[in-house]
Amino acid sequence: MLSKWWWRFKMDRGSLWKRVVWAIHNNSRSWSFIPAKLSLAGPWKQIKKLSDDFEAMGINLELMFKGYPGSEKQMLFWKERWLFDVPLCEKYPLIFQLETNKNALIRDRVIEGDAGRELFYSWVRLPTSVAETDELDSLSVAVMGFEFGLGADRWVWKLEDSGIFSVNSVRNKLQHNVFSDLRLEFEWNNWSPIKVNFLVWRLIQDKVPTTMALTRRNVVVTNSRCRMCDEEDESALHLFGSCRVADQIWEFISRWCRIRSIFILELSDLANIHKRNRGSERWKKAVSMVTQAAIWVIWRSRNDAVFNGKHPNVSRMKEEIKMLGYMWLKSRVKLENLAWVNWCNFDLYALGV
Numbered sequence: 001m002l003s004k005w006w007w008r009f010k011m012d013r014g015s016l017w018k019r020v021v022w023a024i025h026n027n028s029r030s031w032s033f034i035p036a037k038l039s040l041a042g043p044w045k046q047i048k049k050l051s052d053d054f055e056a057m058g059i060n061l062e063l064m065f066k067g068y069p070g071s072e073k074q075m076l077f078w079k080e081r082w083l084f085d086v087p088l089c090e091k092y093p094l095i096f097q098l099e100t101n102k103n104a105l106i107r108d109r110v111i112e113g114d115a116g117r118e119l120f121y122s123w124v125r126l127p128t129s130v131a132e133t134d135e136l137d138s139l140s141v142a143v144m145g146f147e148f149g150l151g152a153d154r155w156v157w158k159l160e161d162s163g164i165f166s167v168n169s170v171r172n173k174l175q176h177n178v179f180s181d182l183r184l185e186f187e188w189n190n191w192s193p194i195k196v197n198f199l200v201w202r203l204i205q206d207k208v209p210t211t212m213a214l215t216r217r218n219v220v221v222t223n224s225r226c227r228m229c230d231e232e233d234e235s236a237l238h239l240f241g242s243c244r245v246a247d248q249i250w251e252f253i254s255r256w257c258r259i260r261s262i263f264i265l266e267l268s269d270l271a272n273i274h275k276r277n278r279g280s281e282r283w284k285k286a287v288s289m290v291t292q293a294a295i296w297v298i299w300r301s302r303n304d305a306v307f308n309g310k311h312p313n314v315s316r317m318k319e320e321i322k323m324l325g326y327m328w329l330k331s332r333v334k335l336e337n338l339a340w341v342n343w344c345n346f347d348l349y350a351l352g353v
């Protein structure tokens with residue numbers, strides 16, 4: 001895996017990958033989860049990291065590229081995406097097994113001769129079974145019908161009609177496509193960090209590893225009780241909704257932000273608290289940021305209780321929520337009059353939100 005990324009980077013097909021990394025890197029404010037400077041000594045580390053980050057967001061970065069081989073035909077015949085949206089080794093696994101050179105280039109297999117296009121396969125043994133010959137027929141028909149470009153091979157960024165990579169297309173993909181695919185009405189809030197958005201997003205899909213969620217996945221859990229209250233089994237809905245600790249947190253949030261009482265009846269409610277209240281878009285965004293901070297703090301305290309045996313301290317959790325919200329506003333929204341006292345009164349008007 002690693003070597004493939006490194007290879008891609010080095011091969012300079014190349015420049016496109018570099019631009020991905022650089023472009024995202026240069027926007028580090030909105031992409032803070034990409035680590036520091038891209039060191040020229042070891043760019044593959046960052047590329048690896050980048051693909052991991054994307055994968056964590058449910059995006060396969062590699063799928064965003066498609067090859068358009070021209071007359072050079074220097075892409076890997078079996079392993080790169082060009083003929084279909086999947087590489088040929090995945091689409092035709094049986095005959096790929098029979099290939100003698102798994103890294104053959106397109107030009108090794110497809111020759112444009114005087115008599116037209118010819119296919120040169122090289123097999124360990126000839127495809128014989130029905131399944132194998134079916135694959136071979138299907139592959140051959142597709143290759144014979146493919147229109148190669150003129151000139152150099154190209155890589156195309158699939159998220160833009162122009163085929164040219166742009167940071168915006170990545171961000172849009174992350175923020176809209178991925179989330180709206182799930183029809184969960186999850187609104188990305190760029191006032192809180194990506195990892196926090198991600199937690200909430202996973203939470204409303206019930207994908208946060210509470211003890212009940214682990215039990216569902218057949219993980220043996222010795223104690224399924226909620227460690228925050230020790231009264232009920234720990235499901236996500238309990239931990240973030242009905243638990244005594246969560247209840248006090250939501251009570252605090254509704255008083256502090258002067259919003260309606262918060263009732264969590266289903267997990268999606270956790271992402272929609274701000275929508276149940278009237279206010280400007282920016283006011284709602286601030287309330288949503290605060291609720292995200294609350295969810296983040298509840299989850300962190302829960303982990304502290306589970307893994308470090310620390311008893312939850314509700315007043316400290318409240319302080320932490322206030323502090324996190326303040327820090328996020330300060331670093332991510334860049335307000336000029338961000339006085340702590342105004343934040344403690346949730347006086348958004350005075351803060352200039």
Ligand SMILES: [Zn+2]
Pocket residue numbers: 226227228229230231232238239242243244245
């Ligand atoms: Zn509880």
